[in-house]
Amino acid sequence: MRVLMFGWEFPPHIAGGLGTACYGMTQGLARNDVEVIFVMPKASGDEDQSFVKVVNASDIEARYCDSSIEGADDIMRKISFIHIDSNMVPYISPEEWATYREGYERTGKKFWERKGDSWTQRYTFSGKYGANIMEEVARYAVVAAEVAQQLEGQFDVIHAHDWLTYFAGIAAKRVSGKPLVVHMHATSFDRSSSDNIDTRVYEIERAGMAAADMVIAVSNLTRNIVINKYNIEPEKVVAVHNAVQFAENDNPLPKRGVEDKIVTFLGRITFQKGPDYFIEAAAKVLQRVPNVRFVMAGSGDMMNHCIRRAAQLGISDRFHFTGFLKGDDVQKMFQLSDVYVMPSVSEPFGISPLEAMRSNVPTIISHQSGVAEVLDYAVKVNYWDVDAMADSIYGLITYPALAKMFSEKGMDEVNNLKWINAAAKIKTVYEQAIEKCNK
Amino acid sequence: MKTVCFYFQVHQPWRLKTYRFFNMGNDHNYLDDFTNRAIMQKVARECYLPMNALLLSLIEENKGAVKCSFSITGSAVEQFKAYAPEVLDSFKKLAETGCVEFLGETYSHSLSSLYSTDEFKQEVKLHTAMLKEEFGVKPTAFRNTELIYSDSIAQVVEGMGFKTMLAEGAKHILGWKSPNFVYTDAVDNKLRLLLRNYKLSDDIAFRFSNEGWGEWPLTADKFAGWVASETGDVVNLFMDYETFGEHQKASTGIFDFMKALPAALLAHGIEFATVSEASKKLQPVAVLHCPHAMSWADEERDVTAWLGNDLQNEAFGKLYALAPRIKKAKNKDFDYVWHFMQNSDHFYYMATKWLSDGDVHSYFNPYGSAYEAFINYMNVLADFEIELNKL
Numbered sequence: 132m133r134v135l136m137f138g139w140e141f142p143p144h145i146a147g148g149l150g151t152a153c154y155g156m157t158q159g160l161a162r163n164d165v166e167v168i169f170v171m172p173k174a175s176g177d178e179d180q181s182f183v184k185v186v187n188a189s190d191i192e193a194r195y196c197d198s199s200i201e202g203a204d205d206i207m208r209k210i211s212f213i214h215i216d217s218n219m220v221p222y223i224s225p226e227e228w229a230t231y232r233e234g235y236e237r238t239g240k241k242f243w244e245r246k247g248d249s250w251t252q253r254y255t256f257s258g259k260y261g262a263n264i265m266e267e268v269a270r271y272a273v274v275a276a277e278v279a280q281q282l283e284g285q286f287d288v289i290h291a292h293d294w295l296t297y298f299a300g301i302a303a304k305r306v307s308g309k310p311l312v313v314h315m316h317a318t319s320f321d322r323s324s325s326d327n328i329d330t331r332v333y334e335i336e337r338a339g340m341a342a343a344d345m346v347i348a349v350s351n352l353t354r355n356i357v358i359n360k361y362n363i364e365p366e367k368v369v370a371v372h373n374a375v376q377f378a379e380n381d382n383p384l385p386k387r388g389v390e391d392k393i394v395t396f397l398g399r400i401t402f403q404k405g406p407d408y409f410i411e412a413a414a415k416v417l418q419r420v421p422n423v424r425f426v427m428a429g430s431g432d433m434m435n436h437c438i439r440r441a442a443q444l445g446i447s448d449r450f451h452f453t454g455f456l457k458g459d460d461v462q463k464m465f466q467l468s469d470v471y472v473m474p475s476v477s478e479p480f481g482i483s484p485l486e487a488m489r490s491n492v493p494t495i496i497s498h499q500s501g502v503a504e505v506l507d508y509a510v511k512v513n514y515w516d517v518d519a520m521a522d523s524i525y526g527l528i529t530y531p532a533l534a535k536m537f538s539e540k541g542m543d544e545v546n547n548l549k550w551i552n553a554a555a556k557i558k559t560v561y562e563q564a565i566e567k568c569n570k
Numbered sequence: 571m572k573t574v575c576f577y578f579q580v581h582q583p584w585r586l587k588t589y590r591f592f593n594m595g596n597d598h599n600y601l602d603d604f605t606n607r608a609i610m611q612k613v614a615r616e617c618y619l620p621m622n623a624l625l626l627s628l629i630e631e632n633k634g635a636v637k638c639s640f641s642i643t644g645s646a647v648e649q650f651k652a653y654a655p656e657v658l659d660s661f662k663k664l665a666e667t668g669c670v671e672f673l674g675e676t677y678s679h680s681l682s683s684l685y686s687t688d689e690f691k692q693e694v695k696l697h698t699a700m701l702k703e704e705f706g707v708k709p710t711a712f713r714n715t716e717l718i719y720s721d722s723i724a725q726v727v728e729g730m731g732f733k734t735m736l737a738e739g740a741k742h743i744l745g746w747k748s749p750n751f752v753y754t755d756a757v758d759n760k761l762r763l764l765l766r767n768y769k770l771s772d773d774i775a776f777r778f779s780n781e782g783w784g785e786w787p788l789t790a791d792k793f794a795g796w797v798a799s800e801t802g803d804v805v806n807l808f809m810d811y812e813t814f815g816e817h818q819k820a821s822t823g824i825f826d827f828m829k830a831l832p833a834a835l836l837a838h839g840i841e842f843a844t845v846s847e848a849s850k851k852l853q854p855v856a857v858l859h860c861p862h863a864m865s866w867a868d869e870e871r872d873v874t875a876w877l878g879n880d881l882q883n884e885a886f887g888k889l890y891a892l893a894p895r896i897k898k899a900k901n902k903d904f905d906y907v908w909h910f911m912q913n914s915d916h917f918y919y920m921a922t923k924w925l926s927d928g929d930v931h932s933y934f935n936p937y938g939s940a941y942e943a944f945i946n947y948m949n950v951l952a953d954f955e956i957e958l959n960k961l
Contacts, residue, residue, distance in 0.1 A: 387595070388593070388595020389595040390595075434941070435939075435941050439880050442883070443880045445884060447884045448951060451594075451952065452945045453590060
């Protein structure tokens with residue numbers, strides 16, 4: 132089986148967890164005899180290509196030409212359904228558009244009806260999450276159509292990751308007629324409080340899932356959101372839990388500077404991740420046990436709020452902030468920790484507790500995370516229940532037997548979450564999609 | 571005859587290096603040696619050395635008619651010794667003229683007067699000992715960190731044997747009264763007070779190079795005229811010594827201005843005096859009530875620049891909570907860190923009031939934000955405490 136996969140990022144160039152998940156997934160699929168052609172903007176050429184073929188979307192030439200040229204017209208018609216609220220015709224940069232537009236007003240010459248050879252334009256994508264992301268989403272769709280046409284007959288199914296690539300997936304499906312599977316790694320409702328979602332993103336997500344033959348959600352939690360808040364038919368939504376693939380860690384154990392127990396929060400310091408509940412729990416623990424330190428690693432829009440709150444509670448001498456951690460420091464932080472806490476308010480999956488468990492660290496996770504569905508050896512609390520959270524932290528740092536059990540069993544558990552198994556499920560979903568499409 | 575009284579504040583904080591959570595327990599060198607050296611040597615080159623040379627020549631030319639007072643912190647002297655010993659020598663030369671008075675203050679330019687009498691006294695004693703050793707003088711006048719003053723602080727200062735203390739001529743304390751007279755403290759009226767004339771002081775310290783200012787360019791004659799036309803006995807011009815060549819660069823003409831100023835003042839019949847001389851020869855006119863601490867900083871002239879938000883209060887409380895253990899430890903290495911951790915500047919970096927005084931705050935701030943300053947300080951403090959607990 133061959134799959135045309137649309138992503139937005141791929142290791143080593145990643146801004147979030149999506150790239151890491153794509154990497155593990157493609158490897159797992161390869162082991163299940165699935166060939167993957169991975170399309171992403173701005174491939175930089177140093178990706179590990181042993182399992183996947185990385186096509187650089189910036190290398191694809193999108194052709195625009197006189198409608199008189201045969202075939203080109205065809206593409207234009209096939210992608211014309213992508214209607215984005217934008218004056219990008221034909222998907223050029225706003226500066227270029229302004230220049231052409233001025234020329235048109237002055238001379239009356241229609242720049243989009245150039246005479247002669249086809250007008251070849253090579254798009255350069257910035258490939259980063261930024262302000263002009265909507266524009267890039269639309270441009271990516273144009274290129275996707277081109278890719279699908281060029282690779283005709285070389286794939287059986289299309290797989291699009293997250294809303295950023297949904298228009299690309301739809302475009303490829305329309306051009307090729309192949310079935311589309313979209314993968315929900317997160318929903319708009321996880322990115323912000325539920326009354327305040329980005330409606331543009333919501334619409335893209337909904338359109339993508341409606342057009343898809345099958346939808347994959349990373350957890351039952353996400354599956355329920357997809358069904359209830361996006362009104363997608365339950366039959367076509369399947370939960371496939373992420374797995375985790377660890378890079379071999381041969382870093383020596385970092386020198387431990389402090390003798391106190393260390394309790395860690397690691398992640399973006401935003402509303403979604405519940406950092407304020409962690410602080411309240413920390414204050415409660417510190418009232419009981421003096422020999423413990425709390426670390427909040429990461430950065431985010433709630434960081435200053437958190438620093439102030441810790442100061443107000445008078446625990447700043449035992450509550451430390453590291454700022455954003457890069458590269459090896461993340462691993463180092465896990466290795467230094469005695470307890471890892473992920474108090475997320477809403478977490479579609481949540482890979483970081485698995486990384487902690489892999490470093491032998493007992494973890495506490497919220498019931499409001501997808502990863503809670505697959506883990507037995509992690510303490511689970513409601514994110515808002517700071518008493519329970521404090522209680523669990525206290526238990527894990529005070530009773531060595533408890534910590535030992537969680538750390539040993541947790542290691543076994545996390546080692547059994549393999550992408551090869553998750554990929555087998557994904558392959559089944561592909562087969563369902565193909566079957567549905569052929570009906 | 572009217573008197574003019576110049577007092578210059580000389581201080582450099584010990585700046586902390588970026589100290590991460592990962593350093594804790596492993597690394598006990600807290601200072602940013604490169605930055606501290608670079609700044610000290612730059613300020614020495616642009617300010618301390620040329621200005622000391624200028625003052626020395628003015629004193630010699632005018633045969634004792636030109637006088638001024640200095641307050642030099644222990645932190646500054648430590649840095650002179652480490653990075654610019656020639657600066658310390660030039661101050662000693664000024665001391666030898668007999669026309670320069672050295673004031674007592676806290677050794678670390680600390681906020682200890684706001685914490686406890688004991689800690690405050692300790693700091694002042696240490697500074698007095700330093701003056702004795704470096705300059706061979708025993709101070710009789712006192713200036714507290716950033717001119718922080720209150721009735722209760724005055725009591726402690728007087729109890730230590732000081733005759734005179736400096737304070738800000740703050741509007742909210744003085745009301746209709748003029749800063750150009752000698753006052754006494756409110757409790758037993760034994761401590762004499764000299765109050766800063768902030769208008770004329772800031773004309774030199776802040777406005778001198780401001781081309782948008784109506785009075786720009788400021789000449790020595792014009793300024794001497796202003797001093798002469800002030801009502802009162804004494805005009806107190808108190809400012810940071812770094813004004814000369816550092817805040818006001820040499821290119822603004824500040825050195826030429828100061829070179830011409832003594833002659834212009836003397837021509838108006840104005841006399842120079844050191845702080846103690848002025849307070850001795852002039853009669854106090856009234857008592858000054860100041861139940862809450864005031865300072866010379868910011869528009870509010872209070873202590874909120876250092877203790878005005880949760881971060882600052884937390885850091886201040888956590889620092890001084892260590893005081894009893896430091897005292898018990900009697901360990902020189904710990905005392906050394908203890909002193910530089912008390913530099914008021916660390917708390918200044920954590921300020922979050924950025925309206926009218928934002929410019930001044932950010933000028934002196936090596937951190938991107940108050941939060942960064944706080945995190946870094948608390949990390950160092952945490953490690954310091956861990957080490958202290960090991961003793």
